[in-house]
């Protein structure tokens with residue numbers, strides 16, 4: 109191994125209560141909300157198909173013109189308690205909120221920049237209202253924070269000159285100040301999810317990323333930090349030059365998931381995926397017809413897929429400029445919530461089962477209970493189950509209480525029969541297993 113000053117500061121999974129809570133939460137929601145919601149993907153009567161929160165880049169809008177949008181920020185339908193109720197009913201255990209996206213507009217009244225909610229017609233501290241409302245219903249709050257800041261004159265994507273270097277050090281101090289401000293104003297925050305850290309300027313300042321992790325963990329004992337913040341002494345990101353995960357969980361799965369057969373290595377560490385409902389829209393886009401929009405069952409399948417491989421899933425919502433959610437997102441939240449009400453036992457606190465993946469769906473596991481989450485019931489009426497050596501199935505029944513037949517077809521192979529009254533949506537069979545050891 110190479111000597112590192114700014115590599116992983118821990119080997120293996122964190123096992124403290126705060127990390128266990130992060131892991132057991134399993135299902136979260138992302139909120140991407142900022143000035144970008146106002147134009148919603150359209151600029152000077154031209155609609156851009158790219159991600160709406162990147163419109164400033166796609167339309168090459170000068171920073172001062174973009175920040176003029178602040179004059180229109182006045183979400184009259186915004187009601188933090190309603191947002192919290194929607195999240196609670198969806199069954200999410202935590203919500204990740206964009207405190208500041210790449211545009212540099214802050215949802216909290218930061219004293220380190222003028223580009224905040226305080227200087228808009230709305231005036232009020234949106235982030236503070238959301239933290240209070242989500243916490244009040246028992247939902248943890250995580251902060252998304254973009255290090256990349258298009259509004260700040262000292263931001264540099266690369267350091268080419270002495271002037272760049274001096275400016276960028278000022279920028280890192282500015283960022284430290286904003287992070288300390290967030291940790292001080294909102295001490296119930298449980299996690300920082302860093303983004304906008306891919307540029308050379310950050311990769312060559314790995315020391316700073318290690319400093320941020322240590323600073324936040326000193327200020328907020330137990331807080332979790334995503335791997336995307338981190339670069340090591342040589343600019344290696346997420347995993348250091350010795351292949352060790354930095355931060356507390358891998359956060360590279362954005363709009364994609366590890367393969368349930370080829371990528372089983374991810375089960376060795378904690379990880380969290382995040383996903384959009386359209387192909388690639390995090391912020392509000394006026395026109396969702398421009399790309400494929402996942403139906404509720406496809407969203408559910410991704411949630412279960414993540415948990416089946418020992419990961420968390422965060423489903424994204426991009427609120428409208430008026431502070432309400434679009435009907436499609438409300439429908440998805442409602443579907444997931446109704447399903448979770450009946451089946452959350454196979455999600456919360458569950459992990460990778462270690463059983464061979466089958467075509468009918470996914471396994472999750474909690475102690476000696478293995479859950480079969482069935483998305484593709486076979487015409488044979490029999491679900492093939494292959495158990496690891498020494499493990500036998502004792503009982504099998506659906507979470508709604510229907511008995512199913514378990515027939516051993518050969519050593520460590522079983523047929524589990526589909527329930528007589530086939531549910532019209534993905535359903536769960538709970539197996540009690542016995543380990544020979």
Ligand SMILES: C#C[C@@H]1N[C@@H](C)[C@@H](O)[C@H]1O
Nearest residue numbers: 159161162303362382390
């Ligand atoms: C690229 C990029 C960003 N990462 C996602 C989580 C969104 O914030 C998107 O804008």
